[in-house]
Amino acid sequence: MEVVNPIVRRWQQEAADDHEGFWARAAEQIPWFRTWDQVFAWDPPGFRWFLGAETNLCYNALDYHVRRGWGGHAALIAENERGERRVLTYAQLLHEVERVAAALRGLGVRRGDRVGIYMPTCAEAIIAMLATARIGAIHLVVFAGFGSGALAQRLQLAGARVLLAADATWRKGRTVPLKPIVDAALDTLDGQVERVVVLRRTDDSAMQPGRDLDWDEFLALGAGQSAEHEVMEANEPAYILATSGTTASPKLAVHSHGTYQVGIRSTADWCFGMKPTDIWWSTSDIGWVVGHSFIVYAPLLVGCTTIAYEGALDHPGPETVYRIIEENRVTGIFTSPTAARMLMRYGTEPARAHDLSSVERVFCAGELLNPPAWEWLQKEVFQDRVPVLDHWWQTETGGPVVGNPYGLGMLPIKPGSAGVPLPGFALAVMTPEGERCGPDEPGIVVIERPFPGLTPTIWGDPERYANEYWRRIPGVYYTGDSGAIDEDGYVWFSGRADEIIKIAGHRIGTAEVESAFLRHPAVAEAGVTGRPDPVRGEVISAFIALKPGWQPTELLKSELLGTVRQELGPVAVIGELNFVSMLPKTRSGKIMRRVFRAVIADQDPGDVSTIEDEASVEEARAAWRRMRAEIKGGQGDGSAS
Incomplete structure (x- = not known):
């Protein structure tokens, strides 16, 4: 037509x-x-x-x-x-x-x-x-x-x-x-x-x-x-x-x-x-x-x-x-x-x-x-x-x-x-x-x-x-968004091709949030991704590995949320914070955020052959299940509004 x-x-x-x-x-x-x-x-x-x-x-x-x-x-x-x-x-x-x-x-x-x-x-x-x-x-x-x-x-x-x-x-x-x-x-x-x-x-x-x-x-x-x-x-x-x-x-x-x-x-x-x-x-x-x-x-x-x-x-x-x-x-x-x-x-x-x-x-x-x-x-x-x-x-x-x-x-x-x-x-x-x-x-x-x-x-x-x-795709301007164009010329966007989280229309880079977490002396590694939220579009899901000598507690969780809020303000809404012993990473050391997204969506993470330690995938999945149980039990989800 x-x-x-x-x-x-x-x-x-x-x-x-x-x-x-x-x-x-x-x-x-x-x-x-x-x-x-x-x-x-x-x-x-x-x-x-x-x-x-x-x-x-x-x-x-x-x-x-x-x-x-x-x-x-x-x-x-x-x-x-x-x-x-x-x-x-x-x-x-x-x-x-x-x-x-x-x-x-x-x-x-x-x-x-x-x-x-x-x-x-x-x-x-x-x-x-x-x-x-x-x-x-x-x-x-x-x-x-x-x-x-x-x-x-x-x-x-x-x-x-x-x-x-x-x-x-x-x-x-x-x-x-x-x-x-x-x-x-x-x-x-x-x-x-x-x-x-x-x-x-x-x-x-x-x-x-x-x-x-x-x-x-x-x-x-x-x-x-x-x-x-x-x-x-x-x-x-x-x-x-x-x-x-x-x-x-x-x-x-x-x-x-x-x-x-x-x-x-x-x-x-x-x-x-x-x-x-x-x-x-x-x-x-x-x-x-x-x-x-x-x-x-x-x-x-x-x-x-x-x-x-x-x-x-x-x-x-x-x-x-x-x-x-x-x-x-x-x-x-x-x-x-x-x-x-x-x-x-x-x-x-x-x-x-x-x-x-x-x-x-x-x-x-x-x-x-x-x-x-x-x-x-x-x-x-x-x-x-x-x-x-x-x-x-x-x-x-x-x-x-x-x-x-x-x-x-x-x-x-x-x-x-x-x-x-x-x-x-x-x-x-x-x-x-x-x-x-x-x-x-x-x-x-x-x-x-x-x-x-x-x-x-x-x-x-x-x-x-x-x-x-x-230079990402030589000769053209790389928008960082993924999508498709249909036969009528309409454009259908499907989200970011890179690692950007959109909270209520506000764009926050994953690296900015991870850097904020790392300012706390207890944090050894931090990985974050966005998860769908019915009101804000996305909120932040965080996975935190602690340094030796630190233990995951509700007090520490509150301190970490306060650190991010201090650095980035209330726009950085943390939907949940999960403590894990290690993050899923490639052998080159890059955090595999698609694994986080798969864990959050309760979906198969797909090919994990490049992950440094596959056990961390299961640990992240277990952490998500524990968090879900806490929410259902009324114990709180560590969210910041």
């Missing part, structure tokens, strides 16, 4: 026939201070787009709209679980951004400097992001749920000298202190971070004299300083953002002023059909790329109203989500399958009690949107009145790559598929050896050509960028 409408097919063909010309036409849709001398230059693995073009991401998100007479239109609605609400028009948001931009300059921040931001999804955090980009500095937002170890590591990798932080956030009615995490992180960095600006929300935050400033003191530094935007070449970085890697060290993906802007502005149109009259709500956090691209930058580039929400979506109850939709007359929603599964637990009654008639379309991403979750949203919550559409992308791509192109003309929905490659994005499925797979044949999803928005490097580590992305 014909599943691609003529417009989508024509756009895909135009992009295939003239890749550079296609993206040049897309780039003409955004304002430039100066247009490009050359569309594209590729010296594999490095590449650049729109060489010589000049722009500024913040200017196009704010100043451009104010100058065209859109200053009185609502730009940002910031809400939180405490019921507080703040609305800023484009003119008001620009004014606040200019104040912070001047203050950053007063603090000594200059073009190219890295500025850390450790704040929840609040108005000040978004203002700080925009102000940093405005002055040509580079922001690094760290999710305000990570622990001190993860915060310190990211600040160190970025070389940040300034940190903007909140002293607390709110989660399910509790005040969650953040300042102690900041202090613990900076204690390990030997003075690298010279100044800390603290958005004080409580009265008991300890401030370090000479280093820490409160928000008002910070703003006062802007007196006499310029708030003007910097003119940036299209390939100059606007921000860097950590994404998990297969080693213990996260990767800092780089996104630039011009190329990233073209990518997200185009896909906001093609994939989401975003328009200036939209009231847009992405339920993500600014600590993730979804928050960067579709809470902050793309909606503001389009000129619509974007909602930023801080707190738990189901606090004080599940009606919170539906109340926000009704009160703000939300037209477009971007959420995660995790959020959908969480709301499913409460049933449809809360949705029925609210007017959701303003909603025109719903998008999901962050992990696989399994058919039951899709069906619940599509048929029960929205009663088939609006489409619920899956799509796929990554931190590295900046914006959607695969989706159902709502803005160009919807295709038939295939539940469980992320959709088709969007125009301008050349996707293929290959074997690990680089052979192209046939229809429905599973393999590794790769990208065959760079596109605007694809990260051109890893901050400070171009060799790692080349090795992890362009």
Whole structure:
């Protein structure tokens, strides 16, 4: 059957026939201070787009709209679980951004400097992001749920000298202190971070004299300083953002002023059909790329109203989500399958009690949107009145790559598929050896050509960028996800090809978790994997081998969970912790995580001929059985929420 409408097919063909010309036409849709001398230059693995073009991401998100007479239109609605609400028009948001931009300059921040931001999804955090980009500095937002170890590591990798932080956030009615995490992180960095600006929300935050400033003191530094935007070449970085890697060290993906802007502005149109009259709500956090691209930058580039929400979506109850939709007359929603599964637990009654008639379309991403979750949203919550559409992308791509192109003309929905490659994005499925797979044949999803928005490097580590992305299967970009493309061109993702755990849409590398466990003096070896979880998508299953002289106890288990929480924050949810005498490893010493997964699923681990000691497989299986017995007996599972 014909599943691609003529417009989508024509756009895909135009992009295939003239890749550079296609993206040049897309780039003409955004304002430039100066247009490009050359569309594209590729010296594999490095590449650049729109060489010589000049722009500024913040200017196009704010100043451009104010100058065209859109200053009185609502730009940002910031809400939180405490019921507080703040609305800023484009003119008001620009004014606040200019104040912070001047203050950053007063603090000594200059073009190219890295500025850390450790704040929840609040108005000040978004203002700080925009102000940093405005002055040509580079922001690094760290999710305000990570622990001190993860915060310190990211600040160190970025070389940040300034940190903007909140002293607390709110989660399910509790005040969650953040300042102690900041202090613990900076204690390990030997003075690298010279100044800390603290958005004080409580009265008991300890401030370090000479280093820490409160928000008002910070703003006062802007007196006499310029708030003007910097003119940036299209390939100059606007921000860097950590994404998990297969080693213990996260990767800092780089996104630039011009190329990233073209990518997200185009896909906001093609994939989401975003328009200036939209009231847009992405339920993500600014600590993730979804928050960067579709809470902050793309909606503001389009000129619509974007909602930023801080707190738990189901606090004080599940009606919170539906109340926000009704009160703000939300037209477009971007959420995660995790959020959908969480709301499913409460049933449809809360949705029925609210007017959701303003909603025109719903998008999901962050992990696989399994058919039951899709069906619940599509048929029960929205009663088939609006489409619920899956799509796929990554931190590295900046914006959607695969989706159902709502803005160009919807295709038939295939539940469980992320959709088709969007125009301008050349996707293929290959074997690990680089052979192209046939229809429905599973393999590794790769990208065959760079596109605007694809990260051109890893901050400070171009060799790692080349090795992890362009050399695994030579000549193509290795996404790390496995999947298949059916005969109609729809892409079906089946999970990670490498060792990444996705918890409620948050990506955590196994090596990061194992490294956190190894910080405890009792741990000799640690191996972790993800196991399915009905709400979070995945949680962590851990297998721990202790050093001689240590014995497995409930107290030790609690200490180990606390160690991981301290390093990575509550996002690293441990589903269970099993003590074993050894880990299943290959003869070369590599941990065989597929054995863990087989044990957890109570399935045959398959060929174990390469395992160093096959007895460890049976021990892991026995540990799992013991853990299951403990759960059934009500003795606890060692989980962390």
